[in-house]
Amino acid sequence: MDNRPIGVFDSGVGGLTAVRRMHEIMPNESIIYFGDTGRVPYGTRSAQTILHYTRQDVAFLRSFDIKAIVVACGTVSSVALNAVSKEQNIPMIGVVEPASLAAMEKTKNGRIGVIGTASTIKSGSYESFLHEHKPELKIFTKACPLFVPLVENGRVNKGDIVIETVVKEYLTELKEQDIDTLILGCTHFPLLKEVIADFMGENVELIDSGAAAADYAKRILTLSDNENAGTKYFVSDDPDSFKALSHIFLNGEIAENVGNVEIATY
């Protein structure tokens, strides 16, 4: 048993899709969550800036006695995790490996699509991992830069012509490639599951990368038996806005116990 908390971070609220899964499958784990809401989004920034911000996010989480870090952000996992995990002496679990492994298990025709932020897709992180493990896979990727702002503005429902038009525009070329598995490589994207599933059709399996990271963490970490485990949240902007948005990502649950952090000082 290891009752130390698990640190989780994201550029903002998206990583709560991983926390939600952790609450479901590892209810005895204490969690320290950091959302960098004062500097969100990361997915449109340069690799150098993402690396700089990631080091600060990790330094903040390490100010607690945590046993591991779940990087619940597709962009950080793709752009900065390799470098930063080498600097740390606890496990750091990103979304790329777990989501890729899940996709490799699911695919039957070996044709996998990957969507993410501009930085994630530019990094080639998913292709690298997938091809290293199964060179014969065919990978098709597409940056979807408008998905994050659309999700954050609540444009997630079927019948909304704005999100439906953007989904169609971004995903048509993946659909035409006859993929049977689609990795949602950004932790905001599970909120678009219904619209995306509707467009891609029932034969395409969607992989929720935040949930995959949570499943992976459960498999590899020494778990806790703390029956009073809870989650503490920290953000770099106003805690109240974070609370107000959290229930969308936490399936109705509201993030209580939210503190503010001056992240640039870490």
Add this chain to the structure above:
Amino acid sequence: MDNRPIGVFDSGVGGLTAVRRMHEIMPNESIIYFGDTGRVPYGTRSAQTILHYTRQDVAFLRSFDIKAIVVACGTVSSVALNAVSKEQNIPMIGVVEPASLAAMEKTKNGRIGVIGTASTIKSGSYESFLHEHKPELKIFTKACPLFVPLVENGRVNKGDIVIETVVKEYLTELKEQDIDTLILGCTHFPLLKEVIADFMGENVELIDSGAAAADYAKRILTLSDNENAGTKYFVSDDPDSFKALSHIFLNGEIAENVGNVEIATY
């Protein structure tokens, strides 16, 4: 004559719509521009965070011997300018006053619309100024949170159902109020002028707040007679992405001479 440069800043690239106007009407002015591309957008953040970022932006510009600051950002002008200008001993010109004065001149029926980011509209900055000067004006405001990401993704053209749908959604209630003047209270919004004008109809005058601030600066500042004046640009993220996006805002001109700043250290 005062040949010292004018400092200009914005959360990102939007403020270039003011620079463009300054180049047109004050070609002898040297300009130091700062775009906080590492922390853009501001318009969705809390007042406290916007104030904190603004103080750093101003401190960076004050590291040069400048004669004035143009705050080419609707959000900063609305949320932080009053507090920060009191701390400075040079003029700070925001967009709210100039755009409001221009709207007061243009309106015939006394019904003025104002659109901006969520923070700008929440601040009530335009209503306060307009009502202080002309209490009989009827002001109608609307937050347009998706306009900034849509502009930054190039969704600015007529015939694009995404931008047309969002414009219609945000502006229908202003149109129904029979306004004859609409303040584009965010320096990104002039790029949507064509789509907005098309929806609002030819009887509604659009006020470009960045251009209004430039006009105002020309009126109140002691100008320069430097015939070799130029503009230096600084950003807090990758200079190359800024260069690549700049021509959209600078009417084809490309921002050369772009440096990087570690803004959190100011």
